[in-house]
Amino acid sequence: MRPGHGAVAASGMGRRTPLYQAHVEAGAKIVDFGGWDMPLHYGSQLEEHRAVRSAAGMFDVSHMRHIDVTGEEARNFLSYLLANNVAKLEKAGRALYTCMLNENGGVIDDLIVYYLGGDSFRLVVNAATADTDLDWIRRNAGDFGKIRITARTDLAMIAVQGPLARQRAARAIANINDMPAPPDLMDIGVFSAAQSESLFVARTGYTGEDGFEIAMAAENGPVVWKALIDADVMPCGLGARDTLRLEAGMNLYGSDMNESTTPLESGLSWTIGWNPPERDFIGRAALEVQRDHGVPRKLVGLVLLDRGVLRSHQQVSCGERGAGEVTSGSFSPTLSKSIALARVPAGVETGDECTVGVREKNLAARVVDFPFVRNGTSCL
């Protein structure tokens, strides 16, 4: 037996989050992820996946980078830097999912921007791209003056996800001494956040379930993690995080999109703030050309009809409409069949049948809309 495609490299001595010791003590299998030693699973990835779909699970996402952008010109700067329009962030605590593009409309990263009130914003970006992001942000901030950009390396963040996630997280936090929750914890709206002195709590996530992402001082991470375990929240690794986000039809940066694909080619046209037309943002001109003349390719969902497992980089044949490639594929524990995201010629339509090269065979798959699963229920 020899591990083949998709195998994860064994851990070396990567960077470690404030929760690393807690993972080791919980029996995690540790792997390298973008230079970080992270838990892949704590025994069974499938059980962890199901815990999030049916009750509550949690993920250490402390490797994601928080970048605070503050100052008089912060809002104007972000309006230029980000493809979605931060003008939508009127009230403190509101959050927005957006891409950060290069001049060609290629995706440098996808991120969530939170409005903290006053002239203060926070970006939460992917771990693997954090350094590139920071360079890009600093370079483009040059013209704006009066902006402070602070990379926060003093934080831990835990994503608590699942239908029971919010109530169990609230119970856990209530059981910790000297760590008051935001007063309106259970009233935080979808895609909004609130904070107390010690906790920043956002109702966001990457699983297609309800839940919180909780940021705190690094030294408080282990205490909160332990309290969540005591409140019956199951520790989950990156393995379950990947199958959950894939079922939820959420892109993984570096797999489903990168600097040579645009949001329009990545199922993310809904994240582009076209209005007002006079708002200039990096990549706008390139996106407008694609919008007006059509995109050559797009991201679709695939459901495998034959037996097997779809994996990234497998070739997709769509008959006379051309060929494409799987960008993310796995087995869906919720649907008990294999699903994938694939980039295919724009003429391919929902309901089409195509074939996917899986080792030496061509297996049949159907083109579907994603998400595949939302709030625990199949969307197919």
Added chain:
Amino acid sequence: MSEIPSELRYTKSHEWIRTMDDGYLEVGITQHAQEQLGDMVFVELPEVGSTLGGGEDCAVVESVKAASDVYAPVAGEIVEVNDLLRDAPETVNNDPYGDGWLFRMRPIDEGELDELLDAEGYTGVVAADS
């Protein structure tokens, strides 16, 4: 340390081999291998009647994480495959040395069996692997 039954033979590539009463060989993947791969979601088995060379890839076990080839430990003919695994691939995780067997084969040259590892030899392979 994972379980390595002393009555079985092993390969460096983590297959186990049991010599059955009828002289056929039963083949599966080891406890260590299934732990490394994680939850199994799909098993592709060889065709009954096919003839394989020793070391030839002949089956695929896929976990949530990755697909892995399984190799014929010796040259021989496939006489039976474990159809239970089509609908219950997790059996490979739950009972790797029992109900989780993959296929049975008739060896062409029984002398080849002497080249396989015993439990002690395989313990060394696992130790070097981790």
